[in-house]
């Protein structure tokens with residue numbers, strides 16, 4: 001996993017240059033590239049690209065075949081973090097232990113960097129044809145990513161998050177339903193896309209892709225449940241971002257609706273469910289996916 005993270009970091013580093021054939025980039029573009037690199041490169045756990053690579057290998061593909069798509073998924077994730085931290089959204093000043101993108105580059109450059117990261121993600125994925133992936137599979141992967149960004153994914157989740165702050169609910173069941181729908185869109189759909197796109201690049205069958213999708217949906221939701229738990233139980237220093245913010249802003253979270261202990265139990269249940277979806281795959285080859293899910297449920301930041 002550590003080797004995979006190293007390869008991902010190297011590929012990400014190469015994807016956004018600061019000069020072209022030793023000639024520095026045009027100054028305005030250089031600034032945007034610096035802003036893109038600032039959020040894309042250091043400090044991320046790389047859960048999504050890692051999942052993409054191991055899904056590719058699980059269905060018999062090579063890590064290198066899925067690398068452009070893995071980087072693309074991380075670019076979309078970085079693009080969403082930049083937007084999420086903006087003053088008009090969550091208005092956050094700390095991410096991964098350092099000032100957020102707009103605090104360093106200003107809002108205008110941050111918005112440009114976020115948009116540029118999204119379009120670079122498409123460009124990267126389309127380039128997979130040069131690695132021998134059929135255009136049909138590449139197009140399918142791009143379609144999955146587009147779905148994960150728009151109103152079937154991140155945008156819907158964020159819109160629900162913003163609307164949730166002003167909403168009143170009849171009872172706990174109603175709250176839970178809204179919370180789950182919001183987090184599936186805001187977090188799980190991109191995690192799901194990471195696994196699906198990896199399996200598509202690796203030449204997986206429709207059945208394999210479906211099973212990985214179900215596994216990743218559980219993992220994605222579990223990721224968000226643990227994110228909520230950590231927000232309430234850890235310090236800003238430990239998390240590298242402003243802790244306890246959900247409580248202050250009155251946001252709907254799993255610990256708020258069901259309590260911290262029940263939220264942890266729910267995450268463990270989702271982990272078991274995720275594992276069940278991997279039955280039928282080669283038991284040795286699923287080990288990285290099982291470890292990744294375990295890491296997510298036990299992570300401390």
Ligand code: GRG
Nearest residue numbers: 044045079080081083084154155158186187227
């Ligand atoms: C158009 C790209 C785009 C997005 C628009 C702003 C927005 C809609 C969505 C926000 C989505 C968002 C930020 C969800 C939070 C997901 C989450 C749990 C982030 C933390 O992920 P980690 O822990 O972060 O993997 P690291 O730092 O490890 O990369």
